[in-house]
Amino acid sequence: MKRRKFITQSLLGSGAILLATKQARALASPAAEAGSPLVISTWAPNVKANAKAWEVLSTGGRALDAVERGVMVPEADPEDTSVGYGGLPDRDGRVTLDSCIMDEAGNIGSVMCLEHIMHPIRVARMVMEKTPHVILVGEGALQFALANGFQKQDLLTENSRRIWKQWLQESKYDPMDTLKHMKEYKAPGGKENHDTIGMLALDRNGNISGACTTSGMAFKMHGRVGDSPVIGAGLYVDNAVGAATATGVGEEVIRICGSHTVVEAMRYGKTPREACKIAVERMLSLRRGKIEGKQIGFIAINKKGEVGAFALQSGFTYALRTAVGKDIVMESEFLI
Numbered sequence: 001m002k003r004r005k006f007i008t009q010s011l012l013g014s015g016a017i018l019l020a021t022k023q024a025r026a027l028a029s030p031a032a033e034a035g036s037p038l039v040i041s042t043w044a045p046n047v048k049a050n051a052k053a054w055e056v057l058s059t060g061g062r063a064l065d066a067v068e069r070g071v072m073v074p075e076a077d078p079e080d081t082s083v084g085y086g087g088l089p090d091r092d093g094r095v096t097l098d099s100c101i102m103d104e105a106g107n108i109g110s111v112m113c114l115e116h117i118m119h120p121i122r123v124a125r126m127v128m129e130k131t132p133h134v135i136l137v138g139e140g141a142l143q144f145a146l147a148n149g150f151q152k153q154d155l156l157t158e159n160s161r162r163i164w165k166q167w168l169q170e171s172k173y174d175p176m177d178t179l180k181h182m183k184e185y186k187a188p189g190g191k192e193n194h195d196t197i198g199m200l201a202l203d204r205n206g207n208i209s210g211a212c213t214t215s216g217m218a219f220k221m222h223g224r225v226g227d228s229p230v231i232g233a234g235l236y237v238d239n240a241v242g243a244a245t246a247t248g249v250g251e252e253v254i255r256i257c258g259s260h261t262v263v264e265a266m267r268y269g270k271t272p273r274e275a276c277k278i279a280v281e282r283m284l285s286l287r288r289g290k291i292e293g294k295q296i297g298f299i300a301i302n303k304k305g306e307v308g309a310f311a312l313q314s315g316f317t318y319a320l321r322t323a324v325g326k327d328i329v330m331e332s333e334f335l336i
C-alpha cells in the first residue's frame with residue numbers, strides 16, 4: 001500500500017517527473033488500469049510527443065493515429081537534431097530520414113533514406129495503406145511522397161549546417177567518435193541529449209501500434225540506414241503480445257533483430273523489462289567485447305499495459321503517459 005501511494009503521488013504531479021530505476025520498476029506493474037490507454041516513447045524530451053499522442057488516445061482514438069501524430073512533434077521540431085526537420089545531415093550535408101510504422105493487424109510501412117520531406121512517418125503510413133509494398137527508399141520514396149501531395153522542403157537548418165561545417169573541418173569518419181561528439185553537439189547550453197523517437201501506444205480498445213523515426217547517425221555515409229525503419233529491428237508490434245522499439249547504434253540492433261527479440265521474449269512469458277534486458281544481453285554476448293562505447297536502449301509494453309526498458313549503458317531515459325500519470329520520465333536500468 002505504501003509503495004502504491006508513493007507512486008500514485010508521483011504520478012499526479014503536473015510537471016515532468018523523473019522516476020529513478022526503483023520507482024520505474026515499481027511502475028512496471030500495470031502502468032494503467034485495464035482498458036485504459038497509455039503511450040511510451042524513447043527519451044525524456046518526448047513527453048511533448050506523448051502529450052500529442054494522448055490527445056488521440058484519451059478521446060478513444062486509435063493507437064495507430066496516436067503514434068503517427070505523436071512522433072510528428074519531434075519531426076517538426078528544428079531544435080531536435082536527430083529527427084526530421086533540423087536533423088543532422090550525412091557527411092555530404094544531406095538530411096536523410098528513416099521511419100516506420102506498424103499497426104495492430106500486422107500492417108507495416110517504411111521509408112528509408114528519404115530527403116526533403118518533414119514528416120517521413122506520414123509517408124511510411126501511406127506506403128502501408130496505399131501500396132502493395134512495405135518499404136520505399138531514397139528517390140522512389142521521394143517520388144511517392146510528392147505524388148501524394150507532400151511538399152519538398154529544405155530540412156537542413158542553420159544550426160545543423162553549422163554543426164556539419166564544424167565536423168567538416170576534420171571530416172573524421174568514425175561513427176563511434178561521431179556518436180561521442182553528437183552528445184556535445186546535441187547539448188547546446190547543457191540541454192538533455194536525445195535521439196531517435198520510438199513510440200508505442202495501447203488504445204482503449206486494447207490495440208497496440210508503434211512508430212519509429214530518425215535522421216539516423218550524424219555524418220553517416222550517404223545511403224546508410226540504421227535499425228529505425230527496419231521492422232523487427234527498430235520496431236515490432238504483435239497485438240496478441242506487446243510491442244518494442246529501439247534507439248542507439250542501429251548496426252547492433254539490426255544484428256539481433258532487436259525489437260522482434262524483445263516481443264518474442266514477452267511471448268514466452270517475460271515482462272517488458274525482462275524482455276528488453278534479454279535483448280541487450282543477447283547483443284553483448286553476440287558481440288563480446290565489440291560494443292564498447294556504444295549505447296542501445298529498448299522500451300516495451302505488453303497487452304496488460306505493463307511497461308519496461310533496458311539499456312546497454314547508463315543515460316537512457318524514456319517518457320510515459322497514462323490516465324493517471326502525465327509527463328513521466330524514467331531512467332532505464334542498464335547492463336554495463
Ligand code: ASP
Binds near residue numbers: 225246247249250
Ligand atoms: N537508431 C538510430 C540509427 O542507428 C540512431 C539512434 O537512435 O541514435 O540510425
